[in-house]
Amino acid sequence: MAVPSRQGARPTLEDVAARAGVSRATASRVLNSSPRVSAAAQDAVNSAMHDLGYQPNLAARTLVTRRTDAVAVVFSEPEPKIFDDPHFSRLIRAGARALAEANAQMVLMLVHSPEDQARAQRFLAGGHVDGALVFAPHQGDQLSAVARKLALPVVFGGRPWGSLRGLHLVDNDNEGGGRAATAHLLGLGRRVVASVTGPADELSATDRLAGWRAATGADDARTARLTENGGYTREGGARAMTELLARAPELDAVFAASDLMAVGALDALRRAGRRVPEDVAVVGFDDHPMIAPHTDPPLSSIRQDAENQVRHMIRQVLSLRDGEPVRAKREVLPTVLVRRASS
Amino acid sequence: MAVPSRQGARPTLEDVAARAGVSRATASRVLNSSPRVSAAAQDAVNSAMHDLGYQPNLAARTLVTRRTDAVAVVFSEPEPKIFDDPHFSRLIRAGARALAEANAQMVLMLVHSPEDQARAQRFLAGGHVDGALVFAPHQGDQLSAVARKLALPVVFGGRPWGSLRGLHLVDNDNEGGGRAATAHLLGLGRRVVASVTGPADELSATDRLAGWRAATGADDARTARLTENGGYTREGGARAMTELLARAPELDAVFAASDLMAVGALDALRRAGRRVPEDVAVVGFDDHPMIAPHTDPPLSSIRQDAENQVRHMIRQVLSLRDGEPVRAKREVLPTVLVRRASS
Incomplete structure (x- = not known):
């Protein structure tokens, strides 16, 4: 088939339709992804567009449908x-x-x-x-x-x-979850519930901490002693747990504000020779299906449904x-x- | 400031400029992300666009610059x-x-x-x-x-x-890498070099296998005996290695076509009581910085620079x-x- 007649000019939709052997309306429907076009016509129009280097006019398409899907x-x-x-x-x-x-x-x-x-x-x-x-x-x-x-x-x-x-x-409901986790640990008869928190620059973390505070009623001094930022990572969770054990060795429960940090806390508790749950009970947050059921022991956790x-x-x-x-x-x-x- | 005069009509760029207190040219420059606009003017125009619910005309913008960056x-x-x-x-x-x-x-x-x-x-x-x-x-x-x-x-x-x-x-160069890995193992004096391959529907895997074949000179029967598909996963690599050990217990080297499969092969060799590299030498493919230097023992591997x-x-x-x-x-x-x- 011959090259478009107006040499050097940008190919138009008419050129595409001519080369594809279809009507302009059909070419336009293909361009606008209309379902009412045969697969053969679709292929012909797409090939013609490619061969001619046709650049669809976004303007025209946008007037037809503003949606990009x-x-x-x-x-x-x-x-x-x-x-x-x-x-x-x-x-x-x-x-x-x-x-x-x-x-x-x-x-x-x-x-x-x-x-x-x-x-x-x-x-x-x-x-x-x-x-x-x-x-x-x-x-x-x-x-x-x-x-x-x-x-x-x-x-x-x-x-x-x-x-x-x-x-x-x-x-x-991060605050509600933090409160529920902590209330559950207190309800088991635990006396000193610490918390491995997320980073202070994320509201999900400050909300979960607020839930812990609401349930423990801890004042600022007690909060500073019993909480430590684990940065929402496994390594951070282990580090924070080790820190808490050094600072408050009497702790008998921990609310970790993410499952990943809870895994780190379990690592640190194991290294410190504390049994879970006998010596220290642990609750995470996320109930991530790839984590919580698979830890040793399996992790109690606050389920948020991502x-x-x-x-x-x-x-x-x-x-x-x-x-x-x-x-x-x-x-x-x-x-x-x-x-x-x-x- | 008053609502745009033509009530119900779609707001125009003129309406935006008027509300922002700038010229139409300035509003247009903001719309086209031109760098030559003050931050204050930018904010004013963006706020005006938002307040008026202005929908930028993609057509006009596309004529200015086809690039989307x-x-x-x-x-x-x-x-x-x-x-x-x-x-x-x-x-x-x-x-x-x-x-x-x-x-x-x-x-x-x-x-x-x-x-x-x-x-x-x-x-x-x-x-x-x-x-x-x-x-x-x-x-x-x-x-x-x-x-x-x-x-x-x-x-x-x-x-x-x-x-x-x-x-x-x-x-x-997947074939060249497969050949180099296998030639290296043969050069160490290993007699029976097996291969844990990737899935047959990926050309990177068939290329790496072709490299193994070129270096070993294996015929079809020997290839069937000494190669097994590990599907580019760790679990698949372990499964394939176990299979190869059962089928060809005399093997003394393995080329695994990905680091992830090599990790699985190392797992399987350990379980089978084969020492690496004494009994079986192993080479992976990827040289992934998070994997190869950290396996036990550290993994020889073909580096592809992603x-x-x-x-x-x-x-x-x-x-x-x-x-x-x-x-x-x-x-x-x-x-x-x-x-x-x-x-």
Whole structure:
């Protein structure tokens, strides 16, 4: 077939249709991913577009449908953490599954530095996605300020720092979970319940600590003595547990604010010769299916349902996209204690 | 400030400029992420856009600059594998770093089912990214056919199955690595070198096996006896090693086609009471920095430089985007033996 007649000019949709041997309307339907086109016509049009180097006119397509059928999932975390902490892979897998069911493309973005955040903002503002799920737990994250400016549905996973004005979010009941874990340990007759906490710059961690304080009624001095930051890592959990044992050797129970830290605490207790649960009872937080049932002894833990959180976030973001009413702008999902042998 | 005058009509860029108290040209520059705008003006325009619910006209923006400054990184793998195999996290981290250095947003897409592939194709065809890095190693993947149709720079990591016509790719010298590993073991005086192979539907695995065959000169019968598929997993590597020990107890060396499988092989050898390297010498493939130096004993391995592969892929895709010449359409990066105590 001959090259398009107007040599040097950018090929038009008419050129594509001519080369593919279909009508302009059919070529347009292929371009707009309409289902009412035969596979043969689709292939012919796609090949013609490729051969001619046709650049679809985004303008025309956007006028037909503003939807991209893609949803961004944004994590404001250093990359190593995404792969080292199984909580993130659980969220990502849940997002991939639930978005696929909604026939939307998951577009995953890892942002960390201020430059990353600016770059992500430009992409999100560019009309490339229908909405975004954002996990930005750290103090200093700019993403909630960014979200407020974007003309794009954004739903946060967990509370970001700062004003919640105008934000949509789905949180877990972290404070309730921390209280339930601690009350359970006290209910077993334990006298000195310590806590391995998450980093102070994440609200999920300060909420879980607030739950521990509410249940123990500890004052500031007792809180300083009986709590230690394990940074939401296994090594940090072991370090914090060792520190607590040195500072308060009389402790007979520990609430670790994540399963990963609880595994570290179990390591440290074993090394210190303390039996679990006989000498020290332990409760984690997450009830991660790859961790809690498999520790030695199996770990009692506060269940937060990551899959359910992501499903709620996706429902909100798609409702916002489609202009449907959302049940609630801010949802807090319940957390429950799952008892195993460690307590 | 009053609501826009034409009530009910969609707000225009003029409305935004008026509300922000700036000129239309300034509002336009903010919209197009031009650097030549003060932070104050930027904030004012962004707030005005948000308050008015202004939807940027993608058409106008696309005419100004076709670039999105985003690059897709596509993995055609089941999600669990992405998180269980550290080779993938290494590629993703390298991609995030190198794209951030090029000031491009990494947009990560996990595709697996045929529906996923169709959805990814629609997104990639939609003008949302400047190019794509694609890892699609499995037989039956449609992504190379898709890439051929897209008017978008695409660079494959490793060879996809089927015709390479029109494709850009950066591969590692898998066959050369397999040959070097096996020749090294034979050079140590080992008589019977077995191989734990990767899955037969991945060309990286068949290439590494071809290298083993070239070095051993094994015929089909001997190949069937001395090789076993470990599926690129640790458990599979252990299973394959156990199988090989049962079938060929005289073996005194093993080339495992990935570090993860080599770890499984070491597990199985330990359980079988074979000393490494005294009874059985072992060489892996990847030289993964989180694995090879940390096994017991430390693992000799064929180094493939994942970071370098990703950098080459990004250089190609950005050159294609910018209309610059590429050095080579298909690059094959060298692999080298790194000797440690296991051989």
